[in-house]
Amino acid sequence: MSEETYKIRIKYAKGGVLKYIGHLDLMRFFQKVFKRAGVDVAYSQGFSPHQLMSFAAPLALGVTSEGEYFDAQMNSLISSDEYVRIFNEQMVDGVYVKDVILLPEKAKKAMSIVAASDYVISFSDESENIKDIKDKVLSVVPHLMEKETIEVFRKTKKNEKVEDIKHGIYKLELRDDSIYMYLAAGSEYNLKPDSVLEALCNEAGVAYNRFDYSIHRLETYYKNDDGELVSLLETGTRIE
Template identity: 30%
Template structure:
């Protein structure tokens, strides 16, 4: 049970900020919250820190359009004005988009989020939709061997088991690969997925330099996607 008010902040991490590590993002928000003079609640002990809880971390270089963090305050604040002041203190590339007071029984981001939507953007010259379509169908249907051995520790991942949904689409500007991936239990490395997919497609280059963004984080319950604010979302239909 939360005694002091907790707020959930939705934010974007884009531009040059996508090259900030998770720890650097945490530090940037801690500093911005202090400079914004929000009534932060602090932990106890010899080195008190603002009480913050972040959603799942992003890999270096991946943009995040709807990331979330929770912050505990000493009192209730006016959300819209607090968000405006906070944005004036955040570094370029980090932008608060939504701030809401949480109900006392909210379990926290760590217990809510279990999947995320990733979009991989490729140039039109890379390959056609017809190259990726059958591969993604095999991946989603768990056909064939989709194992990936991680360099270094040698851990083997069943990539197909970590992919909940996937699709490919194209427009006049490029080709887009969308993946709904597990977060937490059963999570697979996106880097490994792109490596194996590129090899299967027979491409003469790696997919890894592609632009990648995480478009949303969710809890998947009985086939429905619920965002961290409790709103039901249709797959692939969020405004990003």
């Protein structure tokens, strides 16, 4: 590894067939993309060198996104536009790089600064009674945040407990026939959209079935020095 390395942050979209692969397989996919693209990525030292990359907030299986991020350490740089071009030449349908930025030397890893994510939830057409479920669930969206507490069962590594998730819901609203939710994410408190959907179903008096819904992440955010939640893309600068 050269003495001087550079940290870049890659924003990408994930959909298509790759929405059903897990985090480790996705990491291997991008490692192969880097190799085929011929970029000058830095490797760890030791008996089993590996590319130095880390992912921000891995998606659950079946969730699509247009706001995913991972960091990589490079020995040398090319322009942001060139990175986007050569990476996307190696991609499969449904996955593509949207932008690449250069991070400050002392920038923290994306996974350590994630603070929120927002999502849009639509209804699938696969369930026979989806029309009835859709009407009932959408009808309670404007009123759920009026409740003093929003309680659901949350599984931990040790047990399952009832938890009030209201403090982790920053925004919940209707957008046409879809549900928009802006949720806490990251190490301090991580609220998954499934938990909010479960709360909505409880309020609507219908059973929660994950396959009735399509979950799509719009963006991933961190808290800047002013305490504002902004896109992870604002942590660095484009490479000219």
